Structures are given as structure tokens and as C-alpha cells.
Amino acid sequence: MKKYDFIIAGGGMAGLSLAYYLLQSPLRNRSILILDRELKNRNDRTWCFWEGTTKSSRPCAFEPVLFRTWNSVSFNGTTYAGPIDLGKYRYKMLRGIDFYDFVQAELAKYPNVEQKQVSIDRIKDTPQGGFVIANDEPYIADYVFDSTFALKLDQPENHNLLQHFKGWVITTEKPCFDPQQPKIMDFRVDQQGDCRFIYILPFDEKTALVEYTLFNGSLLTDDEYDAELRRYIDQFLDTGAYQISETEYGVIPMSDERTEENPSEHIIRIGTAGGFTKASTGYTFQRTQRYLQAIVHNLAKTGKPNRQVSWFKGRFKLYDSIFLNVLEKNRHPADDVFTRVYTKNPRRIFAFLDEDTRFIDELRLFATLPFWPFTQAFFDVLRRKLAG
Template sequence: MSGRRIVKQRRRADVGIIGGGLAGLSLAYYLSQFHDLKILVIDDGMPKPDHIWGFWDNGSPHLALAREQALSQWWHWQVAAPGNAHVMRGEGYHYYAVSSASYMKALADKCARANVRFINGTVMKTSINEDYTRMLMKDEQIVTAHHVFDTVNYIAPYDCMKQHFLGQHIRVNKNSFNPGQIMLMDFRVPQQDGIHFMYLLPFSEKKAFIESTVFSQTQLEPEWYREQIAQYINRSLHLKNEQVTVLKEEVGVLPMSKVKSKQGEGCIPFGVAANAMRASSSYAFAQINRQAYDYARAETLLWGVPEAGADFFERWMDDVMLDVLTKNPELAPHLFSRMAQKVPADDFARFMNGRSGFVPKFRTINAMPAGPFLKTIVGI
């Protein structure tokens, strides 16, 4: 028997996408809608836990599917700090929430109907060969594509601030929630372990999603978040443990930083790898959808790196905000409640979504306490 290495069958495509998460499937879907291309998505098949994804929208085309899949929508959102609670009332913008599992299934179904092909596997190495990129799979299969996007390989600074959280879907035994208004950030909780707030989405008077969220460098033990949620429910909703049923939980940690793409030769970074995520908030759902839609709808595809989730000035503002929060975490409740008071709801939503225009940026800057921000800007 010959010792010659056998190369497994090649598969060819116009576009190869590494990663079948939100960025990969969004890009595949929108490319299939605007262009006649052979598209191949390569994913390792690892389970993707169900999460709540929240976003603001005013009817934009890149979020049409998300609106169809929304669990609910709200016109009012509240930010609360000790001694100060303010309700923001959206006019053009509403806040939506989707189940990541349901949304991804809907997106995958649309991709399949558009003849997007899928491979279950892991890309180990890429290389450029003439006018295409060669992808070597873990099982030694060879996949080639004229253009390859990498949505999974990136790194964040190890010591950056992180947003870490544990959320619970709960049912209570009496009417306790206002289904017309969310609690976006409630800072009336202990702050000793980082910038800590509660996030609450009411789906009915008896069912809600509640999340304990912390901005800090170190993730905490799951039981810590559970205890914070239990105390909050008892204190704010006046409910005892036996009156609350936890239906399921979700947990996560997200970097609050610019990331550095780590893609291989011949790959174009996309999604979080191309800085779709807002560093100051870790918001990425709407930003990834817009990045994919805007990239795909171009009449002539240039095959370059896509636009980030925020423009240059907003990214600078994010850097300044993160520096202030890192040096002065005790200011966070005042800072966010001040934004809620001084920035109109729709401009607040525009700024959080990114690429917001002059007026939302100006109003957001005007709402910031001058002293700490000026110290950061001038490097004091």
C-alpha cells in the first residue's frame, strides 16, 4: 500500500463563511438575497445556548426578520439609580427581544431555502492559491472559495472590562409586572463587586426575564447572581421565594473592548471579529445585522473589511466612556441615569445602535458629567 497522503474531496464555492453563528448566517442570508453566489457556511456544530437578544429598532430593513421573531416589544424603558428613576418613551423606536435559538433557526431556514450549503466541521488552516482561498478542515477535507469570511477568530484583551451576567426566566403567582415597560438598568442593588444593575423584560403580568449584570474584569460565581436576583425580587417586587418559579437560566460573559481579528491567510473578518460590537455596551445584535445587510446590498461587492458597528467618533466616545467607568466605577449609576434624563429616547436608541448622526452624539456628550470625561480626554 502506498504511503502517499490521500487528500479528501474538494468542495468549491464563491463565498466561504467560517462560523454559523449570528454573523455568519446573517451574512450568508443577505448575500443570497442580493447576489447570485454559491455560498458555503462552515460551522463546528457546537451547541449554542439560548439567550435573550435585545435591540432597538424603528422599522429598518435589516431587522425585519428580528421583528417577526420578537417575543415582545416595548415603547417605554427605565433607568433607575438611588433616589432617581427616569422612564424614557420611544416614539419612532421600540425595544424588542428575541430568543437566539428561535431567531437562528428562522435564519438558518431562510439560508437553506436560498440554497446556502452547510458543512459541519472545523477549519484548521487557510492559504491563498491563485484566485481562491484554500481551507484545510480538521478531517483533512479541502474546501475552496474565491472569498472567505471569518466570523469566529478574534481576541479581546485579557484584562479588559467585561460584561458578565446570569438571567432567569421566571413565573410568579400574582400580577407583578408592567408588560408595557422594561427596566433597562436598575442600579439600586449592591455595587461592591463591580458596576452592577438589574435588567428586566416583562412578557406578561406574571412572566418576565430578569438578569443580574456586572461590568468588571472578573466573572463571579453563578450563585452570586442568583442571590442578587432573589434579593431584588423580594425587595422590589415584594415576592417571597416560594412565589417565584425559575423556568430556565442563561449565563454569559462579553468583552467590553475593541477586539483584534485573528483570521488566517486570505480571510476577511466579519461580525464581532470586524468590531461590529459596541465596546461600551457589548451590544452586537442590531450592529451585526446592519453590517451584514449593508455589506451585501452593495451593487458591486468590493470584498473588503466591513464597516464597524460604530463610526470613528462613536468608537472614540466608547473608549473615553470605558476609561471613565474603569477609573470611577462609582459614577456609573449617576452617568447612565443622567443620560436617560437628558437624552431623548429615540436619540438614546440611535446612539446605542451606532452610526447615529450628529444630534444623538451631541446630546449624549452634553449629558456626560464634564469633570471625569475631561480628565480622561486630556490624560490627567
């Protein structure tokens, strides 16, 4: 049985990003095996993220294939409708198919990279290395990077919500979109006791991705997502006739379940499996890129992939749990919470969500939130964690 240097279990965004960064590092000639059950040959998802423009900001590795970049975004909340100041940040959109094609073209340059379309049955650690069973065939490597591990999402001491969404790319008869300004949240939809909003990514004046997004614990039927999309389009967009050219659907866990990035000596979990998704927002892409770059840097420098994390950074996990508690318990209307966050903390909010703020900035942001709901959430989080 051939032993690889690295096996990447799961060839989605996290797995392919890791392969790309390995090939841009001194480790580029190591043997790499990528295992995934699907061919990545269709535009199955979209990733959006903000990124800094200062001299110290590192540009996105996939900048050449970004679909759109915006200097401004807009927001519709309870007390405000209009643009949000991005400050030093830019909002960027990457289509799944463009990302897949870009990375696959890079992988094709390296004969030391193998890919197999298989279903992964089991991953375990052994004294000889990380061991993977896929389609009843064994594979072994010095390190296995696993993005397939599923979180439990049912432990009572944790907060376990879902970010789920369905979107349509529509082409309209009339020009009704502002191509210079995506709408990151529009709360002019029935909240039904939780958090629901519309998200619009304009491609031009007549084409956009219009997405219905929810933060709660229950998925909808296709017909329910479709009905809300139609209702919003009919009520708030002067489209004339329109056609649906693409459909996008996804579910992202919003959970503060404790994850183990390094569960054993030869296995490293990446992506959502490794806790790369920010629990309070569901944002994953940019955090995954940063964390994977750190893993590859350490691996090339020390031979070990363990990412170094400051203990003080752990405060952001507490913030995420408190925010999830407010949403889960409906302690305050979510549309008002987000309105306060975005309108009273211009510029600061994006650094905060990137976990790049100072503690004093975080205190200033907290001062803009409703006091009692978040105080109650803080103590409930402590109670649940201690009880667990």
C-alpha cells in the same frame, strides 16, 4: 477539492444572518458552506435592540419571529425611577431558537447551501482564495467570512472590560411584571465599585427574564450570580413562589482593541471578530445586521465585500474608549453616569448609541456628563494610544 464561492466560518448570529442576507440578494445562487461546531437547536441566548419607526427606517429582517416589541422602557438609577421616552424607537426582543429556526427554514430552500458540524482549526489566505482547515479537512472559497477569530483582550494600550450576565426566566405565583414595559437597567443592587444592574424582560404579568449584568473585568461563579438574582427577586419583586424555567449566561467583550474587518484579500471578519460589537455597551445584534447588509450590498454590486466607512465615523470609537476609561478607572460611579445619560438625553441617547447623531447633538449629550472624570479619561485615552 471543491471550491465554494463563500465559506462562513461560524454559524452563530453573525454567520447565519450573513447567509440569510446572501440568499435575499442577487447572490442567492452562489455556493455557500457554513461551518460550525454546534447545532443551533436550543434557546441559548436572547437579543434585544431598539429600532426606528420612521419612513426611512428599515424594519428588522427577522420581524416575523420577534418575541416581543415594546413602545416604552423603564429605568431605575440614582436620581430617577420611571419610564424612558423612546421617541421614534421601539425596543425589540428576539429569542435565539426563533432566529435559528427561521434562518434554517430559509437555508433549506437552497440546495447550493451546505452546512457541516465541525471544529475549525485554521483559517488563512492564499493566492487561490480563503482556506479553512476544519476537523483536518481542507476547504477553499473565493471569500471566507470569519466570526471565530478571538480578540487578544490583553493589550495595555486598550481598554478590555467584559459584559457578563446570568439570567433566569421565572414564572411567579403573583402577577408582578408590567408586560408593557421592560426594565433596561435597575441599579438597586450593590455596585461593589464597578457597574452592576438588573435587566427585566417581561413576557406577561407572571413571566419574565430577570438578568444580573456586570461591566467589569472579572467573571463571577455561578453561585455568585445566583445569589444576586435571588437577592433582587426577594427584595424588589412580589413574586410569591416562583419557578425557574430557563437559564441564560453570556460574556461579551467590551474592548476598544483595534480590529481588522478585512485582514487579507479573501478573508472578512464579521461579528465581534470584525469589531461589530459596540465597545461601550456590548450591543451587537443591530450593528451586525446593518454591517452585514452593507457587505452583501457591496459584494453584489462590485464583487468586493469591503464595507465603506466614513473617516468621520471614527469619532465614535474615541467616544467608546473614553467611556470605557471612565468605567475601568472608576472615575465616577457608573450608576450615576448611566442615570445622567438616559434621563438627560431622552430620545437622543438611542440615536447616539446607534451612531446616527450629528456632532452638535453629541456635544449636547457630553454636556450632561460629569466634566472632570470624562476630561481625565480623554487625555488618558490619548496617552495610552500614543504609548501603544
